[in-house]
Amino acid sequence: MTLLDQTVGRIALTVPGATRVFHTHHINFCCGGHIPLREAAQRVGLDTDKLVAELEALAPNETDGHDWQSASNDELIEHILTRYHDTHRRQLPELIRMARRVEQVHGDHVTCPRGLADLLNDIHQEMESHMQKEEQILFPMLRRDLGAQALGPITVMRHEHDDHGASLDRLLVLTDDINPPKGACTTWRALYTGLREFRDDLIQHIHLENNLLFERAS
Template sequence: MIKTTVLDVTRIEPRLKHPTIFDHFDSLEQGESFCILNDHDPKPLYYQLLGERGNIFTWEYLESGPEYWRVSIAKPATKDASPTVGEIAAKDIRKAEVFKKLGIDFCCGGKKTLQEAAQSVGLNKEQLLQELENTTSIPSNGTQHDFSAWDPGFLADYIYHIHHKYVREQGPIIEQLADKVAVRHGAEHNELITLAEELHNLMEDLYQHLKKEEKKLFPFIKQSDKGGYTERQIEEIIQAMEHEHESAGEELRRFRALTKDYTLPANACNSYTYLYEKIKEFETDLFQHIHLENNILFPKTIEIAKQTT
């Protein structure tokens, strides 16, 4: 049962914070949740909860600083075998475009059911199903890859050469551009200073994230490190990667809020305009990157782990 809907961690003695949170979590029934309020990012708690309780909870940032962090922690209700939005998007790129048009997150939020996804954008399940059904008569534009049919090792190589290299090449360019625009326009548009600072933080997190995938996960997928991890270890690595994906997605959504969906002021210079275009381009690439991993590569990797460990 739910002990409290909102647990204000700032009021708890430091040595009792994590035990108290665990006590509240353990009291939850399937389908119940509670929210923690903290004065710093509680990310270490996520890893402790994952390590000690396993993959039996969901973790959703409702507010991400700078003064307070609010996180919803839930024990999901037992679900039926209906496909998730991530699984649907992985099988048909046209349906992924429908999700994108409706504002449904199918990469970081790919584990949602159709019912949950529909509710998140103010629709009912039947309306969403109708939107998806309408795509069956619409031909795809251009060449579309059937990523779900690819060998996991080949897909990992594709992600490395297309998306990992993109982050490493474009990240520094965007960071330098953000600094330049913040110096030039920051006095008049204070949000640019915050944007530049948070872009640096995001990129640093992403650079470290890529290293972890390339060192721990990709060698296992390609079988060059066969037997190096147990199935449970692979699941924990993937859970950590998915959590970092979620954090990156939250940061990109914060950028949109900060810039009012990248609305340019009347006096925007060419660099200002170029910065916003580059961030939007980066966002599109990163969400596709996360979609390929969360909804296609990671499930395949878990299957590999079950067969080889």
């Protein structure tokens, strides 16, 4: 099977450095990880030969960190809890605070991301509910290898991941792809730095769940 026929999620898991290429070209490998690379390239208007060449040119020893494919469910879940759940709970309140400050001070600026604080607050509430359901219901089932019984909750989590992806799309629209305007104040620039970090973390978080942890239960 050629790279173009493989799903984006599978490539993200098996080709070291692929997630960096996908980030660069705005290819969704978390919620959109189920589609073939060929289709993903077409959706963003990329030349498929060029994309394949970029992926094949990745250094053999380039890695995105630990090889989570070989980790047990317990190890993977513990990583998701500490690296992503705990991190998101730290990130979002501060991002909301900075967004409100930017809107209060620069609300009359043509590029002010008006509505961003409310969007982030909605994301915070939705994600807190989502993470609690994983922590209290789904993850304990997966730790006990109750894969068949977990398929219903997994379907719900996948749908909610799609909602998170849609929220990230709205975030990009409000912030000009998270690019602060020329002359933006320190808070504005710090906000956008934090938003880029949050977006990258959430994409990787969803990727590990959708394309690895949840697939094991299928």
